Amino acid sequence: MGSGTSTQHHFAFQNAEKAFKAAALIQRWYRRYMARLEMRRRCTWSIFQSIEYAGQQDQVKLHDFFTYLVDHFTPSSHSERDFLNRMFTEERVPQDSQLEECGDYESIEVPASYTGPRLSFPLLPDHATALVEAFRLKQQLHARYVLNLLYETKKHLVQLPNIIRVSTCYNEEITVCGDLHGQLDDLIFIFYKNGLPSPERAYVFNGDFVDRGQYSVEILMVLFAFMLVYPKEFHLNRGNHEDHMVNLRYGFTKEVMHKYKIHGKKILRTLRDVFRWLPLATLVDEKVLILHGGVSDTTDLELLAKLDRHKVVSTLRYKTRKESEKEKQAEEKRKDNQTSTAEIPTPWFLPQSRSLPSSPLRLSSDKAHKAGRSSSIPISVHLDRKELSRQVRRSVDLELEQCRLQAGFAEVREKKELSPFTSETDSEAGELLEPTQEEWRQVVDILWSDPMVQEGCKANTVRGGGCYFGPDVTEQLLQKYNLQFLIRSHECKPEGYEFCHNRKVLTIFSASNYYEIGSNRGAYVKLGPALMPHIVQYQTNKATHTLTMRQRISRVEESALRALREKLFAHSSDLLGEFKKHDADKTGLISLSDWAAAVECVLRLGLPWRVLRPQLVNSSTDNVLDYKSWLEDLAKKQLSRENIQSSLLETLYRNRYDLETIFRIIDSDHSGFISLDEFRQTWKLFSSHMNVDVTDDCIYDLARSIDFNKDGQIDINEFLEAFRLVEQSCSEGDGADCPASHKH
């Protein structure tokens, strides 16, 4: 006792207090750091999402471009007419007189040197399993077997109803997987972790098997193989990416042509058929509805069950001004009778017509239709192929017929023109009926819609199709059909899944690391007894496991920022214009606040620019920015060719995905080459529509400079490479076999 001890106590107390305070300081500092990390993570996610959806909007705009083209463009020369002809007719018209059969695979020989997997039909479970293993070892299936499998797949699909009904016994399990988007690693992982499909282990794959990832073909092969082997237990729903028009833009077409140089085209055509025969939804025990996108307030399951789903070839199409005018007329007529319903988009999506959109080559004898067109093309134009002209005329008349029918006008049939298509063996030959607009909308809604938090139902302007549906819409549907809940996919979620609408809607997304390595987990859901959902998450990249959260977030963030900088660069001129508006005194400087406002005004991505600013602007003092030098810095990072006029480059860069899509359409024989002339014409058409101010000389110079070997042809891939656009099969600096790919 005594003062000694109390001093000790005093010191002890002081030390304890110090330790307490020190710990508190460190914790406070650490928590702030983590919060900022979380903020960065959320911003990164926003960047990816907004760029992704903006891309989808662009796709819609592209179709607007085609529509504009057919409505307004007057071809001024033979070659331009040719060009348009090729753009619009190739897809519809069979080549030459050799009509391609779906089952025309027998003539394809498999060389003795082929070491990949071989298939024989009927398929056995072992074949399917062997296929998975072969793909895991990065083998490629020969085109003959691909086509054979697709042929058998179609035969099977045709028998299926639009809505598949599945029932589970008490101890049978059913696993539902979401978007895979060509990410084979995730599929293999699911089978590894959850078990291969079997009579006791049912699977439903909910659409979007293809596009973006590098192994879409392989995924389809595996899924189709298991479906043939276990037809009662293995089910597939169609997604919005099971669509040849969407595939043109998002990489699947490119992948097929790259892997199958000789037979790719045939494979693509066959796939077009297979996709439209995919079922639209799956219903488990009459209680759980599984479909790809969502629902709308007008979703009618009975209608969906009855319609001819294969008529919906693509949910995107060209809509002609004529049709919209006719539609307006009809609409006006009906307005008296009906009160208008909730805003559901009609402009972009109309019933798919097998025929051409109004084409400059319209050779219809119906003179009335020339009224809207300023070009009158003599029938004796370059067309050597009478067959072509006859079919064009026939299909155009079909379309007119449909328009009339829709508009409610009296039917006028020209019987001699509507003779059956005896020369075509394509399966829809002889079918004169198209899906009605209502049927069309029903399908688009279930493939494209997204849930929202607010009540109601409104047009999904972000995607350009389908709608946003609220919890009341879900509830209404569930009650109407006596359902328990809805499972859908279509949207990437950080955890791979997300419940909403009071746990009545489950989003399940199975492509992990979708935007970038480390961006998100994938997940699948198992429905157990009483259909209780049990979620399993995963992330298939070993690299991420060894990284700390901080490092993972940094990687993904860097990728997002790179994408964002590209976008900023692509809008350099607009940005400069906008910056100048804030710089009335022409000092060359603007405040950072003005910078944020200007950037949002131009890009319209809805991103938190002030939060992102430190990552995008590193050369600012006193809260002001020298905007010209900032733009120059941006350009330096992006430009790789100095001899091309930079504003043209910027414009091309900004529209590169559209251009690529157009190229692939022009390159009708999928050779990978287009002629200089075609390139110039493409550009001219495109730029006039997009109001881009570029002189002919400029385009000519550009085209010539891209023709690297001066043979009058442009290799599409070389062209895209010039802008570093070609997707790289392995991300930079990743040694291990990572199929990470950069997304559009």
Add this chain to the structure above:
Amino acid sequence: MADEKEREEIIVAEFHKKIKEAFEVFDHESNNTVDVREIGTIVRSLGCCPSEGELHDLIAEVEEEEPTGYIRYEKFLPVMTKVLLEKRYRPVSEDVILRAFEVLDPAKRGFLTKEELIKYMTEEGEPFSQEEMEEMLSAAIDPESNVIHYKDYITMMVVDDN
């Protein structure tokens, strides 16, 4: 006088924009509310460094009378603006953090063992949750020696943050 007022208005306007942006990042439903559990992240990302206790007080100020679990933007904005104007909850410099670590390392070894760090972080101050502790360890620990060289750790965090 008038100038000063004008300047303050400009500053306030800029604060408002910043606060709105940060708020919207977490406003998932686009209805001007955020989950109360995200308020800490928002406040900290705006440059403040409150303690947990200070954060709770702040939340109390912006919560509804009958707490709903959500914070409305209309209530959050004026309170947060004041915080920024008054420069409340300023972060301390790295030297202070370094000294704080040194307090916990009286023997001046230059490191803390894993057990020591766990003990301090989970028993002293405003204790970490298990998740927070694991996350800190994953980044801070030197896997070979199983200790935390705190000086290097601080440097790494600071660089990363900027």
